[in-house]
Amino acid sequence: MENIERKILVLSGKGGVGKSTIAVNFAFWLSLQGKKVGLLDIDIHGPSVPKLLNLDKEMIQGKNNKVEPVEYSDTLKVMSIGFMLPDDSSPVIWRGPMKHNLINQFIKDVNWGHLDYLVVDCPPGTGDEPLSIVQSINNIDGAIVVTTPQQISVIDVNKCISFCRQLNLPVLGIIENMSGFVCPTCKSKIEIFKGEGGQEICERFNVPFLGKIPLGCEVVSACDAGKPIVQFDKKSHIANALSAAFKPLLQTDKENEKEIEIK
Amino acid sequence: MENIERKILVLSGKGGVGKSTIAVNFAFWLSLQGKKVGLLDIDIHGPSVPKLLNLDKEMIQGKNNKVEPVEYSDTLKVMSIGFMLPDDSSPVIWRGPMKHNLINQFIKDVNWGHLDYLVVDCPPGTGDEPLSIVQSINNIDGAIVVTTPQQISVIDVNKCISFCRQLNLPVLGIIENMSGFVCPTCKSKIEIFKGEGGQEICERFNVPFLGKIPLGCEVVSACDAGKPIVQFDKKSHIANALSAAFKPLLQTDKENEKEIEIK
Numbered sequence: 001m002e003n004i005e006r007k008i009l010v011l012s013g014k015g016g017v018g019k020s021t022i023a024v025n026f027a028f029w030l031s032l033q034g035k036k037v038g039l040l041d042i043d044i045h046g047p048s049v050p051k052l053l054n055l056d057k058e059m060i061q062g063k064n065n066k067v068e069p070v071e072y073s074d075t076l077k078v079m080s081i082g083f084m085l086p087d088d089s090s091p092v093i094w095r096g097p098m099k100h101n102l103i104n105q106f107i108k109d110v111n112w113g114h115l116d117y118l119v120v121d122c123p124p125g126t127g128d129e130p131l132s133i134v135q136s137i138n139n140i141d142g143a144i145v146v147t148t149p150q151q152i153s154v155i156d157v158n159k160c161i162s163f164c165r166q167l168n169l170p171v172l173g174i175i176e177n178m179s180g181f182v183c184p185t186c187k188s189k190i191e192i193f194k195g196e197g198g199q200e201i202c203e204r205f206n207v208p209f210l211g212k213i214p215l216g217c218e219v220v221s222a223c224d225a226g227k228p229i230v231q232f233d234k235k236s237h238i239a240n241a242l243s244a245a246f247k248p249l250l251q252t253d254k255e256n257e258k259e260i261e262i263k
Numbered sequence: 264m265e266n267i268e269r270k271i272l273v274l275s276g277k278g279g280v281g282k283s284t285i286a287v288n289f290a291f292w293l294s295l296q297g298k299k300v301g302l303l304d305i306d307i308h309g310p311s312v313p314k315l316l317n318l319d320k321e322m323i324q325g326k327n328n329k330v331e332p333v334e335y336s337d338t339l340k341v342m343s344i345g346f347m348l349p350d351d352s353s354p355v356i357w358r359g360p361m362k363h364n365l366i367n368q369f370i371k372d373v374n375w376g377h378l379d380y381l382v383v384d385c386p387p388g389t390g391d392e393p394l395s396i397v398q399s400i401n402n403i404d405g406a407i408v409v410t411t412p413q414q415i416s417v418i419d420v421n422k423c424i425s426f427c428r429q430l431n432l433p434v435l436g437i438i439e440n441m442s443g444f445v446c447p448t449c450k451s452k453i454e455i456f457k458g459e460g461g462q463e464i465c466e467r468f469n470v471p472f473l474g475k476i477p478l479g480c481e482v483v484s485a486c487d488a489g490k491p492i493v494q495f496d497k498k499s500h501i502a503n504a505l506s507a508a509f510k511p512l513l514q515t516d517k518e519n520e521k522e523i524e525i526k
Contacts, residue, residue, distance in 0.1 A: 013309055013354075016279010045388030046276055046419040089421035091276075091389040093429065096359030099390070124278045124387065126307030126354040127362070151487045156309040158352035166356065186449035193483055220457055224414045239434045 001107065004038070004115045006250070007173065009133065009143040011164070013156030015124035016020040017178040019146045020048035021219060021229075022242075023121035029246050031075040033115035037071065040106055041080035042133055043123035044092050054226025056248070058083050066101035079110050083180040085137050094126035102134040124156070126163040128217035134167050142170035144210070148178045157197070161205045164232070171181060171207040174198050176196045179212035182237075211245035214238055264370065264400060267301070268334040268376045271435065272406040274427070276419030276452065278387035281440040282409045283311040284482060284492075285505075287522055289407070291491040292509050301332065305396055306345035306386035307362045310452040313345035313347035317489025321346050329374040342373050347504050358386040384425040388418075392455035397430050405433035407465070407473070407512070411441045414459035420460070424468045437461050438508050443476035474508035477501055494517035 001007075005073045010023040020043070027039040041049035050056040050070075058070045059084045069077035081092060081102065094102075112118065120137075122130045134140060143164055147157040157174075164171050176198025193213065202209040214237060218233045224230035264270070273286040281510050283306070290302040304312035313319040313333075321333045323346040331339035344365065357365075374380065383400075385393045399404060407426055410420040421439075439461025444453045447505060455478065465472040477500060485495035493502045 014279060015309070016277060032496060044279070045390050045421070048415055048419070051415055051418055086473050087424050088418045091422035091426040091429070093389050093394060093426055095363075095391050095394065100358075119412055126356050127308050128358050128391070131358065142512040150483050152311055152314055155314055155351045156311075159309070159354035163354040163356055165355070181444075181455070183446040183449060183451065184453060186446060188448040190447060190480070192478065194443070194480065194487070215455065217453070217455055217457065220413050220455065223459070253521065 004118045004253040006259055007118045007137055007140045009120045009122055011143045011160055011161035012124055012146040014153050016103040017146050017148045020052055021039050022146050022175055023119055023199055024052045025228040025230050025242050029230050033250055036245050037116045038118040039078045040120045042103050042129050044081050046081035047080045049080045049121055056088060060084060068111055079106055096103050100132040104136050106205050107136045125196045126159060134169060140169060144172050146175050146177055147197045147198040148193045149176055150193040151195055155195040157201055172249055173208035173210035174202050175196050175210045178215040181215040211241060212218050213241045237248055267381045270381045270400055270403045272383045272424055273384055274385050274406045275387055275409040277416050278422035280411045283315055283384050285409050285438055286382055287315045287398050288491040288505050289494050289509055290382040293380050296513060300339050301375050301378045301381040302341045303383045305366050305392050307344050308342045310345035312343045312384055313356045314487055319351060323347060327332050330372055331374055342369055363395040367399050370399045389422060397432060403432060405435040407435050409438050409440055410460045411456045412439055412457055412460045413456040417460040419465055423456050434471035435512055436471035437465050438473045441478040444478040474504060476504045
């Protein structure tokens with residue numbers, strides 16, 4: 001871990017808010033900025049990262065007693081339990097202690113090499129997996145917390161922020177996902193998941209608001225195609241909203257400025 | 264548990280597919296059919312049932328060394344860790360063994376009384392909580408498995424069906440939620456989460472398909488209002504779709520036919 005400059009978790013109290021989509025896009029976007037990036041998926045029961053990056057046929061390889069991460073590109077390395085399963089319908093019926101051991105191995109036994117950023121995609125909740133990762137990595141820089149706009153999501157995400165506070169994990173900011181939908185036929189804007197959840201959480205806990213990401217069929221198409229939308233449909237309003245949300249998270253090292261235009 | 268006739272789990276490999284919404288509506292719908300129903304929420308980190316039934320201010324009460332469930336109506340009793348938390352932003356930062364103990368208590372120490380049905384809302388995944396409930400209750404009648412239409416959801420739900428098979432838990436059927444959206448402005452039908460996930464899973468595993476439930480702003484309004492949509496907007500197309508999906512699950516006891524029309 002000493003070779004990894006910045007370690008950022010992507011968290012949410014609630015499932016299905018698009019946490020893995022945000023994590024994958026954030027990691028890929030960082031790599032577009034010239035950073036060397038690792039993406040670690042610690043969702044043991046429902047690893048989505050391999051499918052979201054069209055790496056679901058990959059299997060891990062060992063070398064010199066270390067496990068090699070799977071390369072999505074020269075600058076983006078990925079690790080997930082998905083690379084260890086015989087097929088995508090095999091469940092991992094494990095209790096907490098086994099999950100804890102695996103997460104430890106993902107940290108200690110994977111040959112990450114030098115990275116500018118390690119992005120960790122956590123499963124929902126405040127249980128074994130996020131606890132294990134916080135206890136296994138020293139000096140985590142903080143967490144991006146993902147919510148959707150409506151009340152039922154805000155409640156779980158409030159719990160997630162309290163979890164971060166109790167574990168002294170800085171909250172880098174809130175992303176409100178699935179925020180508004182533009183009808184592809186009549187172009188009217190519809191608030192399917194009505195609310196102002198993201199901003200509400202930020203005011204309550206005094207944490208930065210990173211932005212609203214609209215819901216759209218393009219995201220689902222990108223997911224099913226196995227590409228981050230910032231790559232798949234980089235001029236879409238969703239890709240733009242994601243890039244704008246990620247920008248404040250980029251540590252700009254003035255002497256070694258590497259920030260480049262999104263290609 | 265001997266006083267409980269039928270025990271049904273609501274499962275999903277994936278979070279955010281509307282599992283709790285389905286569980287709450289199923290439990291309430293059963294009570295409308297004249298059944299005595301218990302609804303047990305075993306999502307320890309993100310209990311949604313109290314909010315979905317506007318019971319989030321309730322606290323549990325003890326009586327004769329037993330815990331009394333909270334009554335939503337004369338025929339619907341509810342238990343959730345949400346009734347034990349000081350406020351809705353308090354996280355439960357627990358590892359598996361503590362969750363296992365609590366789930367055991369929900370079974371043994373709650374005064375459920377005689378029930379026709381116990382509906383159990385499980386968190387996503389194939390880890391501690393669903394394992395504990397399957398090991399704590401004998402003779403579970405089966406599981407309703409909830410998915411959404413798109414591929415990224417199907418993968419996790421496939422794992423969930425494999426989990427059921429490995430634990431000899433019958434799959435009563437698949438519900439495909441968030442299936443199509445009708446634009447409230449131009450009335451065109453939009454497949455936001457594109458795919459035929461529900462039917463695909465049913466064909467692959469040879470399990471019954473219970474139906475497709477559309478996505479709609481009404482569901483989110485019902486959730487935020489704290490009422491099941493089959494009660495809140497009972498003539499809506501979503502309430503109708505839910506009722507149609509639930510109907511095959513009702514055990515009709517011919518000698519003691521209690522099935523009544525939805526009021």
